[in-house]
Amino acid sequence: MQIAIQSQLPGARPAPRRLRLAALASAMALALACAFEAGAQAAPAAAQPAGQQEYVPNVGQDGKDVIWVPTPQTLVDKMLDMAKVTPKDRLMDLGSGDGRTVITAAQRGLTAQGIEYNPDLVELSRRNAERAGVGDRATFVAADLFATDLSKADVITMFLLSTINEKLRPRLLELAPGTRVVSNTFRMGDWEPDAEETVTQDCSTYCTALLWIVPAKVQGKWDVDGQTLQLDQHYQKLSGKLGSVPISDARLNGAEIAFTVNGVRYTGLVNGKTMSGKAAGQGKWSARRA
Numbered sequence: 365m366q367i368a369i370q371s372q373l374p375g376a377r378p379a380p381r382r383l384r385l386a387a388l389a390s391a392m393a394l395a396l397a398c399a400f401e402a403g404a405q406a407a408p409a410a411a412q413p414a415g416q417q418e419y420v421p422n423v424g425q426d427g428k429d430v431i432w433v434p435t436p437q438t439l440v441d442k443m444l445d446m447a448k449v450t451p452k453d454r455l456m457d458l459g460s461g462d463g464r465t466v467i468t469a470a471q472r473g474l475t476a477q478g479i480e481y482n483p484d485l486v487e488l489s490r491r492n493a494e495r496a497g498v499g500d501r502a503t504f505v506a507a508d509l510f511a512t513d514l515s516k517a518d519v520i521t522m523f524l525l526s527t528i529n530e531k532l533r534p535r536l537l538e539l540a541p542g543t544r545v546v547s548n549t550f551r552m553g554d555w556e557p558d559a560e561e562t563v564t565q566d567c568s569t570y571c572t573a574l575l576w577i578v579p580a581k582v583q584g585k586w587d588v589d590g591q592t593l594q595l596d597q598h599y600q601k602l603s604g605k606l607g608s609v610p611i612s613d614a615r616l617n618g619a620e621i622a623f624t625v626n627g628v629r630y631t632g633l634v635n636g637k638t639m640s641g642k643a644a645g646q647g648k649w650s651a652r653r654a
């Protein structure tokens with residue numbers, strides 16, 4: 365996928381022919397490595413009703429906004445581990461390909477749904493889910509991920525592109541605080557991940573998982589026992605003051621807030637227009653929107 369993006373960079377001056385050929389050769393080698401890697405780990409083809417031609421997707425085939433390249437299974441497992449999924453979670457994979465992330469989540473007891481534009485991949489995913497014995501919990505919808513309601517998901521997984529992640533970012537930030545978003549390899553602009561891990565076993569390309577936890581919205585003024593807490597929010601990172609004293613080590617983890625004032629560590633939970641918790645060694649604290 366990176367190759368496709370680089371070859372489309374606007375305004376790039378053409379390199380000398382020798383360099384262009386060298387670049388082409390290394391790009392082809394990388395593409396073959398990716399294809400081999402992914403192909404070696406692709407889910408086995410699903411059983412096909414008699415008389416019908418079996419659909420076999422090709423690594424690198426066109427998709428609406430992104431080509432199809434499957435996530436290596438070891439990274440699928442890592443992505444779900446990082447999101448700390450439980451059977452109570454509802455997972456949504458945006459651009460679900462052959463269904464492997466959705467099926468793996470369902471095998472862990474989750475209710476999981478794949479959104480995939482290509483109807484052949486949707487059919488293949490449904491057959492793969494049936495074969496894996498999780499057809500009831502792993503469902504697939506043939507749809508455009510940009511026209512899909514994400515609000516029911518506790519966990520969102522994706523293997524798209526940075527540009528698409530950034531386009532989705534405003535909608536992701538509107539999800540319930542604590543919703544986990546995990547991306548294979550591609551980032552989210554200036555919203556830094558809360559965690560990042562790379563797998564080295566059984567994975568040679570696209571081996572990094574990035575996790576974001578949707579933060580509560582706390583920007584602005586709060587009243588804390590008659591004092592003003594001013595919070596300035598940049599995604600999960602916070603700065604500001606309690607009265608005239610700057611806060612430090614301030615951060616959100618979903619709806620959990622933590623900051624230090626005058627050497628005292630405040631921890632608590634944000635609940636819309638109120639928050640409350642404990643100040644280490646000093647008992648309880650609470651705040652409401654000023």
Ligand SMILES: C[S@@+](CC[C@H](N)C(=O)[O-])C[C@H]1O[C@@H](n2cnc3c(N)ncnc32)[C@H](O)[C@@H]1O
Pocket residue numbers: 426427428429430431432433434435457458459460461462463464465479480481482485507508509510522523524548
């Ligand atoms: C890189 S593949 C990832 C597949 C799968 N999530 C995985 O990790 O193995 C991206 C997938 O997104 C699908 N896709 C591309 N644009 C889409 C769109 N606008 N809506 C839904 N699916 C899309 C492609 O068909 C492809 O299957």
